[in-house]
Amino acid sequence: MKLGLDEYGHLDSLLHQWEPKYKLVGLMGLILAFSFVQDPRLLPAMLAITLALYALSRLPLSFLIARLRYPGFFLLMVAILLPFLSGSTVLLRIGPLAVRQEGCLDLLLVASKFVSILTLSLILFGTAPFLDIIKAMRSLGLPFVLADMTLLTYRYIYEIGDDLERMQTAMGLRGFQARYLGGRVLRVLASLAGSVLVRSYERSERVYKAMVLRGYGQPTRPSAEPRSRFGDLAWLFAFLLLAAGFIAAEIVLRQGQG
Amino acid sequence: MHIPDGILPAAVCFGGYATTGAITWYSLRKINQKDDPREGIPKASLLTAAFFVASWIHIPIPPSSVHLVLNGLLGVVLGYYAFPAILIGLFFQAVMFQHGGLTTLGVNATMMGMPALLAYYLFRLRTVLGRKGNRLGDRKGRPYQALTGAFGFLAGAGGLGIAALIAVALLITTIPTYLDVEAERASIYALTLAHVPLMVIEGTFTALVVLFLQRVSPELLGD
Numbered sequence: 001m002k003l004g005l006d007e008y009g010h011l012d013s014l015l016h017q018w019e020p021k022y023k024l025v026g027l028m029g030l031i032l033a034f035s036f037v038q039d040p041r042l043l044p045a046m047l048a049i050t051l052a053l054y055a056l057s058r059l060p061l062s063f064l065i066a067r068l069r070y071p072g073f074f075l076l077m078v079a080i081l082l083p084f085l086s087g088s089t090v091l092l093r094i095g096p097l098a099v100r101q102e103g104c105l106d107l108l109l110v111a112s113k114f115v116s117i118l119t120l121s122l123i124l125f126g127t128a129p130f131l132d133i134i135k136a137m138r139s140l141g142l143p144f145v146l147a148d149m150t151l152l153t154y155r156y157i158y159e160i161g162d163d164l165e166r167m168q169t170a171m172g173l174r175g176f177q178a179r180y181l182g183g184r185v186l187r188v189l190a191s192l193a194g195s196v197l198v199r200s201y202e203r204s205e206r207v208y209k210a211m212v213l214r215g216y217g218q219p220t221r222p223s224a225e226p227r228s229r230f231g232d233l234a235w236l237f238a239f240l241l242l243a244a245g246f247i248a249a250e251i252v253l254r255q256g257q258g
Numbered sequence: 259m260h261i262p263d264g265i266l267p268a269a270v271c272f273g274g275y276a277t278t279g280a281i282t283w284y285s286l287r288k289i290n291q292k293d294d295p296r297e298g299i300p301k302a303s304l305l306t307a308a309f310f311v312a313s314w315i316h317i318p319i320p321p322s323s324v325h326l327v328l329n330g331l332l333g334v335v336l337g338y339y340a341f342p343a344i345l346i347g348l349f350f351q352a353v354m355f356q357h358g359g360l361t362t363l364g365v366n367a368t369m370m371g372m373p374a375l376l377a378y379y380l381f382r383l384r385t386v387l388g389r390k391g392n393r394l395g396d397r398k399g400r401p402y403q404a405l406t407g408a409f410g411f412l413a414g415a416g417g418l419g420i421a422a423l424i425a426v427a428l429l430i431t432t433i434p435t436y437l438d439v440e441a442e443r444a445s446i447y448a449l450t451l452a453h454v455p456l457m458v459i460e461g462t463f464t465a466l467v468v469l470f471l472q473r474v475s476p477e478l479l480g481d
Contacts, residue, residue: 005354028360035361036268071356074262114264114359121263121360125353143286145299149339150346152303153310157350160304160311178318181459185318190466193312193328197335197467198475200308201301208300217296 005154009129013058016127019232020136026239027124033243034116039253040105042246043112049242050116057123067122068115075111082107130154152207160200167192260351260366261425263359266432274365281341281371288338302339305332310347317459324456330417331464333374334381334410335471335478344371365428373420377413384409385480406472406479407465414464415457422453 009016015023034046054064082103089101125133131151138147171192178185208216266274289295309332316323333340345367351357358366388401426449430442471478 031360032268032271035263035266035271038267067356071262078265110264112264114262117263117359117361118356121353145286145289145295146282146342146346148296148299149303149306149342150349152300153306153346153350156304156307157310160307161314164311164314178316178323179320181317181319186459186463187466189315189317190463191470193315193463194467194470194474196308196312197305197471197478200304201475201478204301204304207304208297211300217294 005125006128006130008059008063008126009132011058011127013056013127015053015057015123017231018127018235019228020128020132021139022228022232022236023124023128024133024136024140026236027120029240029243030246031117031120031124033246034113034120036247037113037250038109039250039257040109041253042249043108046116046246047112050119053123054119057127059123059126063126064119064122068118071114071118075114078110079107082110156200156203160196163199164192164196167195260348260358261362261369261428262357263361266362266365266428268361270428270432271361271365274362274368276364277368278345278364278371281368281375282345285338285341285375289342298339302336302343305336305339306343306346309343310350317463319459324459326460326463327370327418327421328414328460328464329370329374329421330377330414330460331410331467333377333417334413334464334468336374337378337480338375340374340378341367341371344374369421369424369428372424373417376420377417380416381409381413381479401481403469403472407469410465410468411461413461413468415461417464418460419453419457422457423450426450 018026030049037043037046083099084097084103090098091101091104092099134142134147134151138144171188176188178189211217289298292298309328313325313328316325329340329344332343336343345363348358348363348366348370352359352363384401384405388405426446430446430449468479472481
């Protein structure tokens with residue numbers, strides 16, 4: 001089972017070339033600014049910037065669509081509920097149900113913010129190798145415990161996932177079927193989960209010994225930080241300016257309303 | 259139960275990051291008090307991955323199935339590493355599966371991680387109660403199976419229950435709707451009640467896994 005977080009990390013676009021440290025700060029700034037937006041009038045600009053950035057990143061459209069599929073269900077649920085439940089201005093009636101204006105606007109807001117933020121986070125993690133992003137986080141002050149744990153977890157998720165798949169296949173071959181909720185089924189599934197944990201625990205002891213043999217935990221020479229180019233800083237400045245612009249526009253529009 | 263991007267107001271997202279920062283700081287301080295904090299990292303990381311994978315196991319509830327949250331169990335097994343583990347797990351859920359989101363990472367981590375830490379503290383009571391001299395342990399000072407099972411159940415059910423309460427409270431109070439008070443109260447009751455059967459399943463499952471671990475690999479429970 002391979003999910004390929006950074007399968008397009010090797011492409012060559014302006015966003016790929018941007019130093020991960022600055023990219024992390026710039027894009028996170030924009031993401032937070034987007035989460036601040038509450039005024040529907042800002043949505044077209046937000047969506048336009050998101051689309052432009054995605055086009056600039058040269059990531060294939062299929063990459064985005066495949067990742068929008070799952071959360072799409074959630075969005076669908078909100079889409080079904082909000083226009084009927086929220087608000088007082090009735091737009092039209094379908095039998096006993098009334099479609100309300102505030103609900104529709106809320107839906108538009110939630111959906112646009114959701115798609116924009118998700119697309120930006122895909123750009124952030126899709127345009128650089130994952131290791132580089134962790135290094136960038138480390139240089140921005142992420143504690144070593146978190147950095148090491150993130151990398152090791154990432155390294156082993158697929159392997160342990162394969163372990164689980166193999167065990168489930170073996171259970172199926174021996175006639176186990178989880179069709180109903182009963183004591184036996186629950187006990188077998190609990191043993192399966194327990195086995196995954198025990199196997200991983202035993203493997204972690206071997207991994208730790210192997211890491212110590214290779215010098216883990218010994219002081220290392222700090223590797224030279226890549227020198228920041230003017231372009232990297234200019235991009236960062238532009239992104240932060242954009243983020244600040246969104247926040248300022250939101251505040252101005254809100255005051256205009258109030 | 260992961261709150262996605264775009265729903266919560268920015269202030270709540272920042273609040274979530276603040277509490278997550280505080281709990282992470284507390285956990286890391288406890289971890290760094292150990293002689294060699296690096297020693298526990300591979301164990302915690304592989305178990306984080308294992309929990310991530312174990313949550314893919316589906317429990318059949320015809321005609322559908324549910325997957326478990328396992329945050330109570332995670333607290334029991336990982337102790338102070340539980341909060342960083344949940345933070346990392348949720349981070350991967352967000353960037354790999356688009357389950358949850360980057361802006362709500364702090365909120366989600368607090369919602370899942372705080373109950374995990376509470377489950378850890380709760381489960382430690384078992385060791386105290388099962389000590390030599392107390393009647394709840396065997397002659398070698400190991401807690402009885404029934405005691406382990408009972409605390410496993412409480413940790414699992416409590417972990418999910420508290421997380422669900424936080425989620426419901428957050429969603430009801432912050433979703434931009436103009437619901438009236440009655441409807442709001444009714445939906446809080448309904449959503450909370452809907453979680454009771456899930457808590458029973460989660461608690462039972464956690465108890466069974468904990469008993470399995472006590473039999474097969476007691477060091478995972480700190481015994």
